Amino acid sequence: MAEKITVGHVHMSGCTGCLVSLADNAEGLLTILDKYADLVYGLTLADVRHIPKMDVALVEGSVCIQDKLSVQEIKETREKAAVVVAVGGCACYGNITRFGRGGQPNQPQHESFLPIGDLIKVDVYIPGCAPCPQLIRNVCVMAYLLLKGTKEQQELATKYLTPLMQLAERGTEACGCDLMIDVINQGLCMGCGSCAAACPVRAITHEYGKPNVNREMCIKCGACYAQCPRSFFNFDVITEFEGIMELIDGALK
Amino acid sequence: MERSSEVMEMGTELGKYKTCVSARSTNKEILKKSQDGGIVTQLFAYALEEGIIDGAIVAGQSDEPYRPRPFIATTVEELMTSRGTRYNISPNVSFIKEATRSYGLDKVGIVGTPCQMQAVRKGQLYPFGWRDVDSKIALAVGIFCMENFPYQSIKQLVEDHAGVKMESVKKMDIGKGKFWVYTERGAVVQLPLKVTHKYEQPGCHVCLDYVANLADVSTGSVGSPDGWSTVFVRTTNGDNIWAKAIAAGCFETKPIDQVKPGLELVSKLANEKITKNQKTVEERAKFGVNKALRNPYIKP
Numbered sequence: 001m002a003e004k005i006t007v008g009h010v011h012m013s014g015c016t017g018c019l020v021s022l023a024d025n026a027e028g029l030l031t032i033l034d035k036y037a038d039l040v041y042g043l044t045l046a047d048v049r050h051i052p053k054m055d056v057a058l059v060e061g062s063v064c065i066q067d068k069l070s071v072q073e074i075k076e077t078r079e080k081a082a083v084v085v086a087v088g089g090c091a092c093y094g095n096i097t098r099f100g101r102g103g104q105p106n107q108p109q110h111e112s113f114l115p116i117g118d119l120i121k122v123d124v125y126i127p128g129c130a131p132c133p134q135l136i137r138n139v140c141v142m143a144y145l146l147l148k149g150t151k152e153q154q155e156l157a158t159k160y161l162t163p164l165m166q167l168a169e170r171g172t173e174a175c176g177c178d179l180m181i182d183v184i185n186q187g188l189c190m191g192c193g194s195c196a197a198a199c200p201v202r203a204i205t206h207e208y209g210k211p212n213v214n215r216e217m218c219i220k221c222g223a224c225y226a227q228c229p230r231s232f233f234n235f236d237v238i239t240e241f242e243g244i245m246e247l248i249d250g251a252l253k
Numbered sequence: 254m255e256r257s258s259e260v261m262e263m264g265t266e267l268g269k270y271k272t273c274v275s276a277r278s279t280n281k282e283i284l285k286k287s288q289d290g291g292i293v294t295q296l297f298a299y300a301l302e303e304g305i306i307d308g309a310i311v312a313g314q315s316d317e318p319y320r321p322r323p324f325i326a327t328t329v330e331e332l333m334t335s336r337g338t339r340y341n342i343s344p345n346v347s348f349i350k351e352a353t354r355s356y357g358l359d360k361v362g363i364v365g366t367p368c369q370m371q372a373v374r375k376g377q378l379y380p381f382g383w384r385d386v387d388s389k390i391a392l393a394v395g396i397f398c399m400e401n402f403p404y405q406s407i408k409q410l411v412e413d414h415a416g417v418k419m420e421s422v423k424k425m426d427i428g429k430g431k432f433w434v435y436t437e438r439g440a441v442v443q444l445p446l447k448v449t450h451k452y453e454q455p456g457c458h459v460c461l462d463y464v465a466n467l468a469d470v471s472t473g474s475v476g477s478p479d480g481w482s483t484v485f486v487r488t489t490n491g492d493n494i495w496a497k498a499i500a501a502g503c504f505e506t507k508p509i510d511q512v513k514p515g516l517e518l519v520s521k522l523a524n525e526k527i528t529k530n531q532k533t534v535e536e537r538a539k540f541g542v543n544k545a546l547r548n549p550y551i552k553p
Binding site for chain 2: 021126127128131132133134135138160163164166167170182186187188189190191192193194195196197198199200204206208209210221222223224225226227229230231232233234235237238239241242244245
């Protein structure tokens with residue numbers, strides 16, 4: 001067994017749903033911690049007060065810029081982690097915290113919540129509210145292969161993670177409108193239904209084969225656009241689905 | 254030696270597959286209303302009865318004639334109501350999480366077009382919002398597809414071009430270079446495919462898959478005689494299920510190299526589609542003045 005990678009869970013302003021989603025891998029999480037990753041930082045899970053040096057930081061939640069500690073910690077995360085992963089809609093796009101406007105959160109003056117990408121460079125995005133346990137698992141396995149695997153495994157991990165890195169480059173705003181703007185308006189929608197299945201709040205229905213987004217319900221998590229096969233479709237990875245799913249299953253046995 | 258290189262080349266546009274046959278269901282009830290060989294209905298019916306799947310997402314009926322809506326069939330009787338092709342969009346993938354949640358299915362069957370099979374496989378490898386779905390997809394059946402139509406397009410073609418009321422249609426078919434409308438009263442109207450092109454769904458024009466390369470099993474009429482379907486068995490999972498269905502006597506089969514028009518026609522049409530759409534993808538890159546339309550095969 002090659003040495004493990006070091007991973008931390010950094011909690012900004014979020015609901016802990018992403019952490020629960022990670023934990024929902026059940027035995028899979030134990031296998032990950034047993035074989036591939038040491039958890040070096042994480043509220044309630046690791047008895048460490050300050051952000052340590054680590055290979056991969058899984059960041060959940062957005063940053064409240066009126067909270068000095070949060071701002072300091074997200075910057076520190078960037079300094080200490082080789083790879084920063086924005087886990088979930090809040091870290092990627094603000095998500096539900098986009099709707100914070102003062103007077104409601106912990107302290108009355110807490111009103112501005114930014115996706116972490118507005119303050120630091122982010123390497124990998126995992127959109128969704130919460131992102132599925134299986135996707136967090138896949139990214140963990142691929143991150144391990146990228147840092148500790150054979151040359152072949154590194155190539156596969158790079159190919160797998162590339163679209164998630166491109167999502168990070170794409171920007172810090174997401175909305176159900178992305179389906180309209182970047183898919184339908186671009187002449188790319190073929191009405192498969194992926195977006196509606198991905199929406200955590202059932203804001204998407206299909207009218208005559210095209211998604212219809214209820215924008216009052218949309219929480220701006222970014223799952224629909226990321227899930228769309230016409231947002232990205234990397235043939236070199238997805239056509240190998242049988243082998244990759246076996247690889248991940250095998251890694252977690 | 255020359256022959257093997259030909260086969261290799263043919264393999265790319267037809268995707269990976271373990272076996273390819275011409276087949277039809279042995280169930281007369283299925284064949285009564287099936288589009289061709291009744292492959293999808295028969296395979297799902299067998300899988301339901303054997304507990305290989307506990308439900309299948311199919312294109313069900315709706316309030317309007319020939320307008321499909323996704324439907325989860327959990328019995329053979331329900332499945333039978335969805336026999337036959339309706340040439341417009343049924344967002345079957347939109348039910349993939351619903352099937353495992355509201356319907357509580359642990360082994361889901363799904364039928365879809367090549368793009369829907371791509372969506373399913375992307376969702377298994379990158380499940381952003383498809384919680385607990387990836388390992389529950391037990392049988393994905395793909396159907397050959399040159400392009401699809403919005404419902405209003407089909408209505409326009411049938412009612413305006415063919416002059417037939419939607420309510421009177423018994424069957425629609427695309428084959429032998431024509432769009433066919435058969436009425437309950439026995440009339441047959443044919444339209445040249447050329448007429449239908451402008452009504453196609455635009456999103457289809459960047460699709461690079463004709464024979465559902467990513468399905469477990471994919472099927473379509475092209476390549477086989479009337480009343481039969483061409484079947485590609487692709488994945489290990491698909492191979493297991495297909496072998497059991499054959500052993501159970503669900504299908505009659507013929508070797509694909511012994512039927513007319515055979516694989517050559519499938520390859521020809523697949524290459525035509527891919528070449529044409531690859532060209533569209535390239536043209537999109539210089540669509541405006543130094544401005545491109547987005548290419549999903551490069552980045553999100």
